[in-house]
Amino acid sequence: MGKKSRKNVFTPEQLLSSLMDNIPDHIYFKDAQSRFIRTNRAQARFLGLAKPEDAIGKTDHDFFAHADEALADEQNILRSGKPLVGKIERVRYGKGPIVSVSTTKAPITDSTGKAIGIVGITRDINDRMLEEERLKSAQEELENTVRTIDMELNIARNIQESMLPERLDQIDEVKVAALYIPCSTIGGDLYDVIQIDEDRIALLILDVMGHGIPAALIAAMAKVSFTKHIARGLKPRTVLREVNDELIAHLKNERFLTVFLGIVDKARKEFVFARASHPPALLLRKRRRTVVRLSGKGIFIGFAPRYKYEEERVPLESGDIILLYTDGLVECRNKGGVFYGLKRLERLLLKHRDAPVDELVKRIREAHVEFMGDVPPSDDIAVLIATLE
Structure with missing residues (x-):
């Protein structure tokens, strides 16, 4: 009895919530019409929302200019059943600055294998991209110096x-x-x-x-x-x-x-x-x-x-x-x-x-x-x- 109770200390929902609320990456779920059905706190902050629940029912068109491209990607995932991995994007949410992000999206399927939604993870890589740009600039400067x-x-x-x-x-x-x-x-x-x-x-x-x-x-x-x-x-x-x-x-x-x-x-x-x-x-x-x-x-x-x-x-x-x-x-x-x-x-x-x-x-x-x-x-x-x- 004791062993069984220890196995059931954490429910799947608790584990998922703990992951979503503490990970710095932006995690979100969407239905087949690309409407948000759940986001974590990091994604809500990125969208300029007070709490994750405020995103439910909204789409990317409510938040940023590249929504058409994101929608096309998600519809392609739903049709093909194939994930989109590590896409680098330059996005602006609301009135914030343009930042670089890496996005991975995969289909959510039902018991028959039909795609019925999207799960996505977006990572802020702006600092990394800025550093890469600085390194690239330094490399170009070095190459120019060598040529000189x-x-x-x-x-x-x-x-x-x-x-x-x-x-x-x-x-x-x-x-x-x-x-x-x-x-x-x-x-x-x-x-x-x-x-x-x-x-x-x-x-x-x-x-x-x-x-x-x-x-x-x-x-x-x-x-x-x-x-x-x-x-x-x-x-x-x-x-x-x-x-x-x-x-x-x-x-x-x-x-x-x-x-x-x-x-x-x-x-x-x-x-x-x-x-x-x-x-x-x-x-x-x-x-x-x-x-x-x-x-x-x-x-x-x-x-x-x-x-x-x-x-x-x-x-x-x-x-x-x-x-x-x-x-x-x-x-x-x-x-x-x-x-x-x-x-x-x-x-x-x-x-x-x-x-x-x-x-x-x-x-x-x-x-x-x-x-x-x-x-x-x-x-x-x-x-x-x-x-x-």
């Missing part, structure tokens, strides 16, 4: 490529070759070879800190300035000083350049160079089978006005090789996190000391690709090589 960045990178890449010489100046007894490996972002690496006269040729390599259009534009300004002063036949240290004083007003202590500038003088058989915080050049003494690092002293271009750069000179012998490069070559790391390093480059230079300069740049590229594997370069790489025959 891509466009700017293409512009910067075109600027950068236009600055690289299509052909390298050559003079008798001095052979020159170059290598450039771009990374996915645009850097400010630049090299150039400028013939001064029949005996002297200038080797220039520089790297603007940062990436993108600003770095490319600064590199372009630097090239114009260097070309002008090198053509005047000035000493490397004087060229660096003049370029520094010209660019410092534009750089405004926000961007800096590292530079290595050297002049090969075949008549004097010497290499005169000045350096502005750039990685040291390498001088391969072919006859002695040794590699010398050409460091020199000097701060970044754009760091201090009227700075006096130092200049050094080294004698050259036939077969000696001068190698200039940007830090992207020696500071790159492979998948294992190992740096390429300057010693690796020195060993490569010694190993291929008998190779012509154009063959040597190929060996440098091959060694770099082998070392990096499938890891893309994180910085541009520029290499400039000259040899005195």
